Amino acid sequence: MTRFESAFTKGPALVAFITAGDGDTAANLDALVAGGADVIELGMPFTDPMADGPAIQKANLRSLAKGTTTADIFAQAAAFRQRHPDTPLVLMGYANPMTVRGSEWFAAECAKAGVDGVICVDIPSEEDAELGPALRAAGVDLIRLATPTTDAARLPDVLNGAGGFLYYVSVAGITGLQQAAQTSIEDAVTRLKAATDLPVAVGFGVRTPEQAAAIAKVADGVVVGSAFVDIIAEHGEQAAPHLEAFTRTLADAIHGAKEIAA
Amino acid sequence: MNNRSNSLRTGPDERGHFGQFGGRYVAETLMPLILDLEREYRAAQADNEFRAEFEHLLKHYVGRPSPLWLAERLTEELGGAKIYLKREDLNHTGAHKINNCIGQILLAKRMGKTKIIAETGAGQHGVATATVAALFGLPCTIFMGAVDVARQQPNVFRMKLLGAEVVAVESGARTLKDAMNEALRHWVANVHDTFYIIGTVAGPHPYPELVRDFQSVIGEEARAQILEAEGRLPDMLIAPVGGGSNAIGLFHPFLDDEGVEIVGVEAAGEGLDGKHAASLAGGKPGILHGNKTYLLQDEDGQITEAHSISAGLDYPGIGPEHSWLHDIGRVRYEPVTDAEALASFQKLTKLEGIIPALESAHAIAAAERIAPTLGKDKIIIVNCSGRGDKDIFTVAEALGVKL
Numbered sequence: 001m002t003r004f005e006s007a008f009t010k011g012p013a014l015v016a017f018i019t020a021g022d023g024d025t026a027a028n029l030d031a032l033v034a035g036g037a038d039v040i041e042l043g044m045p046f047t048d049p050m051a052d053g054p055a056i057q058k059a060n061l062r063s064l065a066k067g068t069t070t071a072d073i074f075a076q077a078a079a080f081r082q083r084h085p086d087t088p089l090v091l092m093g094y095a096n097p098m099t100v101r102g103s104e105w106f107a108a109e110c111a112k113a114g115v116d117g118v119i120c121v122d123i124p125s126e127e128d129a130e131l132g133p134a135l136r137a138a139g140v141d142l143i144r145l146a147t148p149t150t151d152a153a154r155l156p157d158v159l160n161g162a163g164g165f166l167y168y169v170s171v172a173g174i175t176g177l178q179q180a181a182q183t184s185i186e187d188a189v190t191r192l193k194a195a196t197d198l199p200v201a202v203g204f205g206v207r208t209p210e211q212a213a214a215i216a217k218v219a220d221g222v223v224v225g226s227a228f229v230d231i232i233a234e235h236g237e238q239a240a241p242h243l244e245a246f247t248r249t250l251a252d253a254i255h256g257a258k259e260i261a262a
Numbered sequence: 263m264n265n266r267s268n269s270l271r272t273g274p275d276e277r278g279h280f281g282q283f284g285g286r287y288v289a290e291t292l293m294p295l296i297l298d299l300e301r302e303y304r305a306a307q308a309d310n311e312f313r314a315e316f317e318h319l320l321k322h323y324v325g326r327p328s329p330l331w332l333a334e335r336l337t338e339e340l341g342g343a344k345i346y347l348k349r350e351d352l353n354h355t356g357a358h359k360i361n362n363c364i365g366q367i368l369l370a371k372r373m374g375k376t377k378i379i380a381e382t383g384a385g386q387h388g389v390a391t392a393t394v395a396a397l398f399g400l401p402c403t404i405f406m407g408a409v410d411v412a413r414q415q416p417n418v419f420r421m422k423l424l425g426a427e428v429v430a431v432e433s434g435a436r437t438l439k440d441a442m443n444e445a446l447r448h449w450v451a452n453v454h455d456t457f458y459i460i461g462t463v464a465g466p467h468p469y470p471e472l473v474r475d476f477q478s479v480i481g482e483e484a485r486a487q488i489l490e491a492e493g494r495l496p497d498m499l500i501a502p503v504g505g506g507s508n509a510i511g512l513f514h515p516f517l518d519d520e521g522v523e524i525v526g527v528e529a530a531g532e533g534l535d536g537k538h539a540a541s542l543a544g545g546k547p548g549i550l551h552g553n554k555t556y557l558l559q560d561e562d563g564q565i566t567e568a569h570s571i572s573a574g575l576d577y578p579g580i581g582p583e584h585s586w587l588h589d590i591g592r593v594r595y596e597p598v599t600d601a602e603a604l605a606s607f608q609k610l611t612k613l614e615g616i617i618p619a620l621e622s623a624h625a626i627a628a629a630e631r632i633a634p635t636l637g638k639d640k641i642i643i644v645n646c647s648g649r650g651d652k653d654i655f656t657v658a659e660a661l662g663v664k665l
Contacts, residue, residue, distance in 0.1 A: 050447060126286050
């Protein structure tokens with residue numbers, strides 16, 4: 001069983017996102033795991049994060065201002081894998097930093113560091129050749145995004161070559177701002193689950209345990225990002241205990257939703 | 263068939279690639295809209311009424327055709343090839359940008375979109391977009407880097423007079439690339455009713471293709487005009503390249519004319535070893551803003567900040583078709599510095615009574631360099647892509663003049 005499979009078979013999972021190099025990354029990652037996060041998404045900072053709202057944009061810039069390099073991110077990932085052998089780790093970011101040295105190089109580094117999956121915001125299925133084949137050859141899952149604009153005609157293409165889990169971006173927009181209506185999330189998850197065996201995780205605009213619990217009733221996972229990043233923005237290098245406490249409230253809500261449903 | 267497959271004018275391929283460049287590197291949310299746009303553009307291309315409305319507006323609203331002016335005094339001064347200027351500066355709104363905006367707002371109307379957004383650097387594209395939005399009665403939001411807002415105040419005021427909302431973008435370097443990021447962020451949240459009028463031959467397919475097609479009127483006119491004036495094709499074309507829409511518009515109709523040498527001019531800013539905006543001379547292929555193209559970037563793929571005295575050239579990328587034309591060697595790209603452009607700005611103004619945009623002054627500078635090396639029997643067409651009224655404050659400051 002892959003790390004993703006074990007993480008999602010336990011019931012609805014908390015997928016937690018932070019930006020690499022923003023604050024004390026190792027301590028923050030440990031705090032997310034200690035608080036009960038089931039899957040970790042580590043954001044690769046980029047100068048031009050055009051799918052991100054203000055919170056994650058600023059996290060990208062804070063990280064780059066500190067001089068974070070791609071080598072640093074792979075070192076953080078490898079160290080995470082040593083400390084947490086079972087928690088799935090995803091790198092999330094933009095195409096240019098992932099492909100600048102060639103997709104084979106990137107895929108090999110992911111495999112070497114123990115990265116389980118990659119989410120690339122600006123490589124849709126039409127441009128899969130840019131990254132997908134190299135990742136799959138290296139045994140790293142390419143996690144695809146589905147959105148409210150992904151219609152039935154497109155969905156098979158989006159799912160073709162996808163692995164790990166399917167990330168449902170519940171609002172047409174950027175990270176961290178609006179929240180989708182619960183009914184539209186339920187409809188979408190039902191539609192997606194009919195089309196794939198991959199677990200479906202729902203994200204964008206999820207900030208509170210209440211929202212997370214509601215989504216966890218219908219989805220296999222709930223992705224939270226900007227709310228964690230806001231805590232790091234507020235507490236800087238000392239964010240870990242605050243992250244852990246907040247993670248616990250989300251994890252309890254999500255994992256509890258499973259028990260009620262069961 | 264053979265003729266067609268040997269042509270350099272058939273790109274992009276059906277997936278939007280020019281060789282390895284171009285493509286559709288956008289978030290999944292935008293992808294269905296991009297595909298819609300492509301379908302609608304194909305339908306518009308086949309629709310005579312669309313073509314007729316486009317041509318009507320170019321003639322009666324923009325004032326086309328723009329003249330091809332024989333710059334006799336400049337030619338005499340340089341003592342070499344005969345120099346013609348394609349006078350895009352005489353278009354309504356003062357630059358080539360309006361050609362593309364007319365085409366795209368007609369597409370927006372076809373698609374039933376009710377709101378218009380655009381990014382702008384120097385403000386020329388923002389003004390052109392605000393102008394067509396006013397003409398068609400559609401609400402319009404222009405994203406402009408805060409640095410550019412400060413250095414292009416006259417254009418900011420023009421856009422506001424035209425009824426547009428101008429959003430000063432405070433993220434990143436606060437110039438054109440950041441304005442484009444913010445426009446993309448706005449678009450992704452408003453895809454259902456909003457049309458994004460991209461101002462240059464960049465962005466995801468089909469933008470580089472459709473912007474080029476709308477701008478190709480420049481080269482089509484120039485070709486007919488030079489044949490009428492000289493009875494033959496020119497020996498060389500020169501145009502400034504930021505994203506590269508005026509340049510591709512002039513170049514494209516001549517790409518298959520082997521005898522026509524083609525030169526694109528990149529902004530070398532303080533020089534190629536200093537801060538500059540020359541993506542081909544100083545960058546390498548990468549992915550940004552929906553397409554693969556040459557980009558200024560560091561070894562980790564982080565985009566580096568461009569610099570040019572000309573806000574319209576201050577962008578760390580270039581249109582993907584230019585990257586391809588560079589790689590196959592059909593177009594030669596030369597750098598021109600801020601200082602050279604400033605000198606040419608003044609020279610053209612004094613010799614011809616034409617104040618060129620700083621963007622266009624880069625092409626004039628290249629012509630000054632090249633013309634004296636060619637015989638008097640040679641002919642060069644330089645694209646005077648815009649007028650320089652918007653730049654007089656920048657130029658005054660650079661020359662140490664207090665207005």
